[in-house]
Amino acid sequence: MALGDSATTPPVAKLSISGAALAALLHRCAAAAGDCDGLLFGRASHLPAPPAALSDYDDAAAAAAPPAPALSISVSGHCSLSHPSSLSDSLGRFQPHSSPAPASAPAPIGFFSSRRRTALRPSMREAVLAHSLSATLASAHPLLLILVSPSASPNHSTHSYDYRAFLLHGGRLVPASLAIVNVGPGFRDQYHAFTAESPMPWLPSAPAPGHAHTLVEQKAVDEMVDGFGIGRLQELLGAAAGQAAEIDDMYAGMLSKLEKLAREVEKSNLRVLEQEKRNLLLRYKYAGME
Secondary structure, three states: OEOOOOOOOOOOOEEEEEHHHHHHHHHHHHHOOOOEEEEEEEEEEEOOOOOOOOOOOHHHHHHHOOOOOOEEEEEEEEEEOOOOOOOEOOOOOEOHHHOOOOOOOOOOOEEEEEOOOOOOOOOHHHHHHHHHHHHHHOOOOOOEEEEEEEEEOOOOOOEEEEEEEEEEEOOEEEEEOEEEEOOOHHHHHHHOOOOOOOOOOOOOOOOOOOOOOOHHHHHHHHOOOOOOOHHHHHHHHHOOOOHHHHHHHHHHHHHHHHHHHHHHHHHHHHHHHHHHHHHHHHHHHHOOOO
């Protein structure tokens, strides 16, 4: 659940995070052995100015309404190490050499911090880290901080996650509203300006006459889509006729691949859950609580 979404100050920026990115972030915080932190990645863009009011009666309402944010910050992922307080030193200052992000990664837009069973207010270390990271990045947009507080019931049957977003604005961390963007008709406007960042997957070149593609090349294609040969995929990219049916078949193979992966993940999750239950029973047994 989100806490303190309504800020008392005018909105500095429009913050959003995809449902998948938020789920991955909460899972990372819950799976950590203790407190943890990490970098947030995404994009920041300027929003177009709202249209001017055409009616004289709208002047009073427009003057009383808070100004619309001119900046949009969207979170698409995170990066974190396993040990706590990996981003800062003992004084809370940012340590660039300890950053878990690879050198080729884009510049982060902020960071997150997870603390169990604590108030969702920035600590002194997090405030110092926010100023230090902002000075290191020297970005044109305010730095984003997401505080997470995971908790669980005594028997671990119920897990709760509280989170709150802050923006470094005017030298202090200001609470901000964080919108969750999911797929569906209600969120269609979020994808109008979508541009893909992933390049086209590598495809093997056409073999010499009298030769066939190797097993390694076919395996590389099978990792993306089941039952779709290399030659068929190359014909799809080069021909215009009959593309609709071919694309439908290709997507069917990709969905089949995803379904297999989902089944494997489901089975592994069941095994992990059974192991956690056995470990819990063993702890109760050795503690004399059984």
